[in-house]
Amino acid sequence: MSTVKLKNLVKSYGDVTVVQGINLEVKAKEFVVLVGPSGCGKSTTLRMLAGLEEISGGEVSISDRVINDVAPKDRDVAMVFQNYALYPHLTVAENIAFGLRIRKVPKDEIRKIVADVAETLELTPLLERRPADLSGGQRQRVAMGRAIVRHPKVFLFDEPLSNLDAKLRTQMRAEIKQLHKRLGVTSVYVTHDQVEAMTLADRIVVMSAGKIEQVGTPMELFNSPANTFVATFIGSPPMNLIEATAEVSDAGCYALFEGQRCLLPTLSQLSDGEEIIIGIRPEYIEIEPVADATAIDVKIDLVETLGSEALLHCKFLDKPFVIKVETHGQLTHLENLNKLYFRQNAITVFDKKTTNAMIASDKK
Ligand SMILES: Nc1ncnc2c1ncn2[C@@H]1O[C@H](COP(=O)(O)OP(=O)(O)O)[C@@H](O)[C@H]1O
Ligand SMILES: [Mg+2]
Known part of the structure; x- marks a missing residue:
């Protein structure tokens, strides 16, 4: 089984550099997803791997063989x-x-x-049809069939599900995942959709503006984002961010904002009076008192019902703040909530200047 290695990979168009020195190692049989906003360089990176785009700098290797100068058809990749x-x-x-x-x-x-x-792709009854007489999902399956028969060393996918409607996308996503389990071919998959990335990936590579922001498993990115970009790109609704000032003393680390004082994880890098951003996921906010949690005063502006869950909308420092709760079939009490509880270990602290997360020394 094959590995893929990108070493200081660069792509420039004239004097514009759109891929700015990417380093990445994909393990044998791994399913890695490149995700990021439109225009961040995902397709360009993939196309350099496939040999469809000239490499401006750095190296691409498959199974430890540098393939910069190997013709696309000889690279043994299927896209x-x-x-x-x-x-x-x-x-x-x-x-x-x-x-x-x-x-x-x-x-x-x-x-x-x-x-x-x-047979594998359930296309047997359709073999004599032409593409015009197929649905979008069936066409995508044919495209995958064409890739599979070549027994490539590496599968490359560039937004393969973006043209399908939501229901079909979910179904095809599951099919791709199963196919990967069965065939075990090393895969690099590009999407702008963080849900697709979270559900498909062994590891996710978050990109922005031609650079890698963070590489990790879906849960690593969700629970320990490296910076505010990843914190707000991964997860839906995104992680809530509040600008605050640090208060550090022998009593511990606290965040001060809007007249409130919230207990933070103990962070040795934090200094008294420092400008910080605290982050807390909508899913990790409590609406009943729990141990190690700070009570925060709140006024709920709007309750959005999703059935088993509800989103509560409010504001801190005039910025939207969202809480996701299970409804247990009851909604009436939610809009009257006047306290939230931020658990100490549910909070991520970011340096306001660099936007990088501060990591507790015991987590390093
Ligand atoms: N042939 C080209 N000439 C000039 N700029 C290009 C060309 N192809 C892509 N770009 C630019 O490179 C950047 C990255 O593009 P792309 O890799 O397609 O992004 P993504 O797939 O993440 O949406 C974009 O700003 C895009 O406009
Ligand atoms: Mg693209």
Whole structure:
């Protein structure tokens, strides 16, 4: 099984650098998702890996072999695109077989491989149809079939589900995940959708403006974001952020904001009077008193019902603040809440100047 390594990878168009020295190691069989806002350089990075874009600097290796100068067709990678890129005049079977025919695989063998893949992807009844007569989900499956038959060392996906409606996207997401479990092919998957990243990835790479912000498992990014960008990009609704001033004494570390005083994790890097940002996830806020939690005065402006859950909206320092709670079928009491409880270890403290998270020394 193959590994992928990006070393100081750079892409420039003229004097604009859009990928700014990316370092990443994808392990054998790993499913890594590159996620970030539109224009941050995800597709460019993937296309350099596939050989579809010239590399301006650095190295791309597959299984420890540098492939910068290897032609795309010799890299042994298969790419699935957002727009499927199927041949409209060919049938499903011919589309899936295309790469095999080019490589002069014997006809009988091709027929068997196509039949197997069609079975796996539930495309058997559709083999004689043309792409125009397929639904979006079926077309995407054909595109994956075409990638699978080549037995590539690495699968590359560029927003393969973005053209599908929400329900189909969820279904195809599960199919891709199962396929990866079954085939175990090292995969690099690009999306702007953090939910897709969270559900599919073994590890997520969060990018912004051509740089990597953080690499980690979905839960690492959710619970220990490296900075405020990751804190607000991963999770929905995003992590709440409040600007505050630190109060540090022998009694412990506190955050002061809007006349309130909130107990923080004990952080040796924090100094008295420092400007900080405290972050707390909507899911990690308590509405009943618990141990090690500070009571915070609040006025709820709006309750949004999602069924089993509700979002409570309020403001701190004129910035929106959201709490996610389970309703247990009861809503009436929620808009009258006047206290929230911030547990000490549910709070992340960020340096306001650098926006980087401060990590407790026992967590290092
Ligand atoms: N051929 C090109 N010439 C100039 N700039 C480009 C070209 N292709 C992409 N870019 C720029 O590179 C940046 C990254 O693009 P891209 O990798 O497609 O982003 P993403 O896939 O994350 O949305 C964008 O600012 C885009 O405008
Ligand atoms: Mg893109």
